[in-house]
Amino acid sequence: MSDKVLYQCPVCGLHYESEETAKECEAYCTQHNGCSLDITKLSVERSEANKKE
Numbered sequence: 001m002s003d004k005v006l007y008q009c010p011v012c013g014l015h016y017e018s019e020e021t022a023k024e025c026e027a028y029c030t031q032h033n034g035c036s037l038d039i040t041k042l043s044v045e046r047s048e049a050n051k052k053e
């Protein structure tokens with residue numbers, strides 16, 4: 001069971017374990033109208049895709 005608190009970027013909807021990263025993502029998404037790969041690779045969605053389980 002995981003009761004980890006996740007932070008969502010309201011712009012792209014990806015989730016992050018770190019509030020700081022979610023804020024970075026939101027700032028980037030808002031400014032650039034798109035995501036930074038360096039940031040989205042830290043998202044929960046990405047790391048779950050990497051696990052492949």
Ligand SMILES: [Zn+2]
Binds near residue numbers: 011012013025
């Ligand atoms: Zn975002």
